[in-house]
Amino acid sequence: MIAQLTKSERQLALIILLALTICGLAMAIAGRQDPLGVHGAIVMLAGIAGIFGVIYVYYEPEPDEARLALYYDDPTKVAIILAMIWAVLGMFIGDWVAWQLVFPNLTFDASWSSFGRIRPAHTSAVIFGFGGNALIGTSLYVLQRTSRARLPDQISPWFVLLGYNLFCVLAATGYLMGVTQSKEYAEPEWYADLLLVIVWVVYFIIYLRTLARRKEPHIYVANWYYMAFILVVAILHTVNNLAMPVSFGHAKSYSAFSGVQDAMTQWWYGHNAVAFFLTAGFLGMMYYYLPVRAGRPIYSYRMSIISFWGITFMYMWAGSHHLHYTALPQWVQTLGMTFSVMLLVPSWASAGNALLTLNGAWYKVRDDATLRFMMVAAVFYGLTTFEGSFMAIRSVNSLSHYTDWTVGHVHAGALGWVAMITFGSIYASVPWLWKRERMYSPALVEWHFWLAVAGLFTYVFAMWNSGIIQGLMWRTYNDSGTLSYSFIETVVAMKPYYVARAIGGLLFLAGAVVGSYNIWMTIRTAGQPVDARAADLPVTQPAGVPALQPGE
Amino acid sequence: MAVEERDPVSGYLTTGHEWNGIKELNTPVPRVVYFFLWATFLYSVVYWILMPAWPLGVTYTKGLLGSDQRNIVAVQLKDATAERARWSKLIETESFEAIQADKRLMTIVRQTGATLFGDNCAACHGRTAEGGSGFPTLVSQAFLWGGTPDAIAETIRVGINSPHKDTRTSQMPAFGRDGMLKREQIDDVVDYVRSLSNPAVGKAIAPAKLASGKAVFTDNCVACHGENATGNIELGAPNLRDNFSIYGGDAQSVFTTVWGGRQGHMPSWDSRLSALDRKILALYLVNLRAAGP
Amino acid sequence: MGFLGLHYRLERKTMSLAIGIIIAASIGGLIEIVPLFTIHQTVEDAPDMRVYTPLEIAGRNIYIREGCYACHSQMIRTLRDEVERYGPYSLAVESKYDHPMLWGSKRTGPDIARLGGKYSDEWHVKHLINPRDVVPESVMPPYAYLTRAKVRVDDLGLHLAALRKVGVPYTDEMIANASNDAYGQTSPDTPFAEGVTKRYGEATNVRAFDGQPGEPTEMDALVAYLQILGKLTDAAHKAKTAAAGE
């Protein structure tokens, strides 16, 4: 793949990698008494490995000009493989976390493996590792096709993808060493945060440059969402991570904000990480893969507009619903609650737009597990946003907050929406990318689907039960007017649900493993290669001719 | 390029754009979407008018209802206290004996006490109040500071070796570490002490050793644990003849106690729990003990 | 239609679309966050509020490092059952010096905003070494390694200095003596101990938290932090009595 780079690109790569290596070295030296040193070493090793990789092919012949007539999909391919690796890893850790609440000594008396350290490793591995790679991979794919333009160069996408994965590695290894800012979904420390800022700027520039060269007058909906995802995450990330490092030799930093302002900033970030990472980005994905796979036009362009601007505007107000009844002033809670309720309308408009797009293709949903993944995703998107708006109502939140109900809601969204739409999209794009007629085994796609659905339902029902039971037990009064249950009794009552959740998670994980195997075999075993160029030339397709291969 | 066409399935026109084969219908937004948009907005407006909602530089709109979550909970708490007054007044004012004789009140004590105990005391004394290593059982007859409801209530209020100004204070000296006794003496007294509560141990030990242990005990320990080693509730010194022990009755544990001393720490609940709650707990414990083994 | 028409123009210009997104997305945050700095009532006044000692800061960092916040909240809500179970609801001022705040979002274990003084040091040590030794039903992980690890104190001055940069009122003297104060707080019978009470107040806990005086362990630091939770100011208790008296 590196051989695809031109000479000057190879040189640029070497310069970047050298700079990275030097940064790593500086970190390793400055932080030799601190976990920062370990991260310095990791950065340095990454840089050196990259340098070797480039030098290895440095004198290979340059690629021919013909490549410029094709889309540049190598980064997408790697991103999809990375996404699946992170998926299996992240969900494995998730299930381990789940079993720890059943068998608390599953830490093997080590520090790195305790609940509080591997829980963020789970959330980051699935959200950033799995979700982020899937978003980067599919966004580059969709961007090129809906703009009919090749990526502007061949270095910046690699910079984004690999830089981003380095960030994920720093995040995950950091938690295991105890390096964390404790801000949920923003736990990585200042130097990793800085790396992400740089990566993100380059990511946005790729978007701008490709769109600038597009051959379509209009920017497609999917790209509105991908752009919103990139831009807003940049704003959120920068503000929420403002912090003062102890020194350049310390991984530790202190958040710029404190107390109530810090809480509001964190949940303004946290909620919109959900909105723009886990929702907007994946809506972009859905808006491309679902109509293509179903072979149907989007149900309503106008509804796309309403829901896009509704989501972009309203989500940003909703973060305070994470702080109901707390020391956050009540007026902010009011705004958070009311905007969350209004937010349901654009959310359901998106879900409805997706499901109505399937009109005329429901027979395909029945037969095609890939499309079924996407259909279930749209349904769960609708369910989760409904649940979210409901939970954002103060009186409901007084019950649900702090309990497993939140965790159930999270995973209805994470498993039902994020993971399902991603698997569907990946199953759709793998054969296109690797020029296969179809997946290695459609039966295994079917297996994956049912394992995922079974796992999803088990997980979510278990958590709804445990969350509501625990919430009710906390506030139950006996007829003397005093509390009925002590806290520890509620911990005991959670046991059966924790077991069920861990089993559900195992099913979902098994599905992901099956899927990874299937994808791997699709890549390895040649089916009947279809004509690579016919399907993928960045030129107008004559109207009416299906641009892509039919489903399996 | 922008050629509109009609979708055969829905009958709607497309927008005429196409991206990589994807087209869009120009379907009007269904009425119901606008309806709900307006409905939720209206709901919000009403809510904003009634409740604290919008910031205004250095203050914010307070809302017509004048609602404030802090006042609301304060009122709820006050109402709850008033509601409980139907029985709490009695518990606060009546004597322990009178309350213990009142079945209805004791039902309330059991209900309320169980949760209070679970949230505050169970961490140390166990959910069943049977204690654990380092933390005494509260359901035996063996009380360090007295088992009457008054004594228990006082222990709960001031704690034992706690930072409270009236705390109960007690200490088992470190006879070994502080060089007051020699190693053999300690071994002997440990055997002797263990024989007091466990005749089987006494039989297994050479009488001479036992006698020496007894001598050490008389010289060093009776001051606190009493002539018969039955303890002293003035000093919080435990009875060594019964079957209960805080730190374990095996030779190793007893040795550690005599060698290194002990000073258990029971927090004071004076500022954390109300007088009513503490009284309920004392009654709860007495009741538990009566019901127990 | 006006709105759809505006959009129709935006979706043909990359930069306009980008700017449109930025504007639409910025409004909510600005209106909700900025006033929290300008409205005085947001954070109550509490003249008795004290800062964390260096040892407590070290303990707090261990609390963060171990991810205790993943299971424990430090935010008692204004709900009857929470106040009756955990004590007076939390005030904003109580986390005024918390960079970052640790309010939490999940209660797998109980709220610990008012934990300070609830249990003895010995209990905490036992509990952290293996929670199931004292609470058989607990699902909390064991943290025995904290008793073995010495806490790093030589750089605590830098930590205090960084905190001062983000607004915590540490004095030069506190910063200069940070390492000694951390040592002193766990060594009651040494000259170092006096400095701690002098700088942080008579009520500061000075004792061997893990039972061993001298060089502080991570267990010392963590327990020192746990024992101060809810005790930096009395404001919450005062607010409660004030409310009850109206």
Ligand code: HEM
């Ligand atoms: C209209 C849309 C939504 C609304 C109004 C909403 C609302 C909420 C509410 C009220 C909470 C609980 C906060 C608390 O009590 O602590 C929550 C938590 C959460 N939601 Fe949603 N939700 C929505 C959609 C989604 C979607 C689509 C996802 C996708 C995965 C998602 C992911 C999460 C996550 C990860 C949390 C947990 C945050 C934490 O760590 O505490 N939400 N959401």
Ligand code: HEM
């Ligand atoms: C095999 C599948 C999975 C299992 C077994 C699993 C398990 C868990 C567990 C046990 C927790 C901790 C809950 C607690 O503290 O009580 C958790 C939290 C979380 N997981 Fe997963 N998970 C899985 C998949 C995913 C996926 C695919 C995503 C996202 C795409 C995800 C996102 C999250 C998030 C955001 C949280 C934090 C929730 C909060 O703080 O409220 N999980 N998960």
Ligand SMILES: [Ca+2]
């Ligand atoms: Ca961060």
Ligand SMILES: [Ca+2]
């Ligand atoms: Ca959370």
Ligand SMILES: [Cu+2]
């Ligand atoms: Cu939210």
